[in-house]
Amino acid sequence: MEDISAAVAALDYRSTIGLVQKAHADGVSAADIVHATQEGLRIVGERYERQDIFLSGLIMAGDIFRSVMDVVQDDLESSLEGGGSGRVLLGTVQGDIHDLGKSMAALSFRAFGFAVEDLGVDVPPQTFLEAALRSRPDIIGLSGLLTLAFTSMREIVRLLHEHSEELGGTPLIVIGGATIDQHVAQYVGADHWTNDAMEGVRLCQRLLESRRGGTL
Numbered sequence: 001m002e003d004i005s006a007a008v009a010a011l012d013y014r015s016t017i018g019l020v021q022k023a024h025a026d027g028v029s030a031a032d033i034v035h036a037t038q039e040g041l042r043i044v045g046e047r048y049e050r051q052d053i054f055l056s057g058l059i060m061a062g063d064i065f066r067s068v069m070d071v072v073q074d075d076l077e078s079s080l081e082g083g084g085s086g087r088v089l090l091g092t093v094q095g096d097i098h099d100l101g102k103s104m105a106a107l108s109f110r111a112f113g114f115a116v117e118d119l120g121v122d123v124p125p126q127t128f129l130e131a132a133l134r135s136r137p138d139i140i141g142l143s144g145l146l147t148l149a150f151t152s153m154r155e156i157v158r159l160l161h162e163h164s165e166e167l168g169g170t171p172l173i174v175i176g177g178a179t180i181d182q183h184v185a186q187y188v189g190a191d192h193w194t195n196d197a198m199e200g201v202r203l204c205q206r207l208l209e210s211r212r213g214g215t216l
């Protein structure tokens, strides 16, 4: 796993895919491979911050992640069979076009049996509200990695609370992305946060069950 992280961090496409194919053939779980790739991407981000690499490096990192997913996606989906039922409205918020994490979250929710409406990237707060009023989701999933995305998320949460009555109650709001933490969740006013799609989906499933059971 460390070799995979290191190959991603070095933006070495060929080694990464070779190592991923070998690990996959050796029976390493898709989830472990994705985690190792994400760790490599985190280091790519640090290299970008210290100007060791530039925007083209980030673009390359995105391509590497997509190719890793091509190898493991089928296994990942079948490892995620859950009995979740509920509707999820998902999108990357205004100002942000990072979509790899959001797409992985969509895939994980679907594999768990949730119906997902994916609004795409750079989605304005008003669009989230209109879609929520139309489809009355159980969960609203907001994705974003840029600091400026947190302001958009906060505005979405404000709008949803403001229109809570029309929505028949505010849906569960979960935010995700590599740069999200407890402080961001507090600032945004989200119910929950995660840096891991699978963990986030399992959490949503538990929360919905409790909500329906009347314990929340």
Ligand code: B12
Pocket: 038, 041, 042, 043, 044, 045, 046, 048, 049, 055, 058, 059, 061, 062, 065, 090, 095, 096, 097, 098, 099, 100, 101, 102, 104, 105, 140, 141, 142, 143, 144, 145, 146, 147, 148, 174, 175, 176, 177, 178, 179, 194, 195, 196, 197, 198, 200, 201
């Ligand atoms: C690849 C990448 C890009 C690619 C993205 C390609 C794509 N199609 O998405 C491109 C080249 C487009 C890009 C552009 C930019 N990027 Co960029 N990028 C990255 C990088 C290296 C990896 C991000 C990634 O895709 N990770 C893989 C995914 C799978 O992980 P993830 O997003 O965390 O998602 C997981 C979980 O968080 C969770 N999840 C995510 N969302 C959700 C939602 C819900 C509801 C749930 C349940 C779960 C969930 O599920 C996923 C799987 O577990 C990060 C570094 C890092 N630390 O992550 C920088 C990073 C995010 N980028 C950064 C920057 C600065 C930029 C640019 C501004 C650069 C520039 N000068 O133009 C632009 C911004 C463009 C814009 N307006 O959005 C900074 C942001 C700093 C900040 N705090 O604001 C980072 C942190 C790098 C750094 N350390 O400086 N980038």
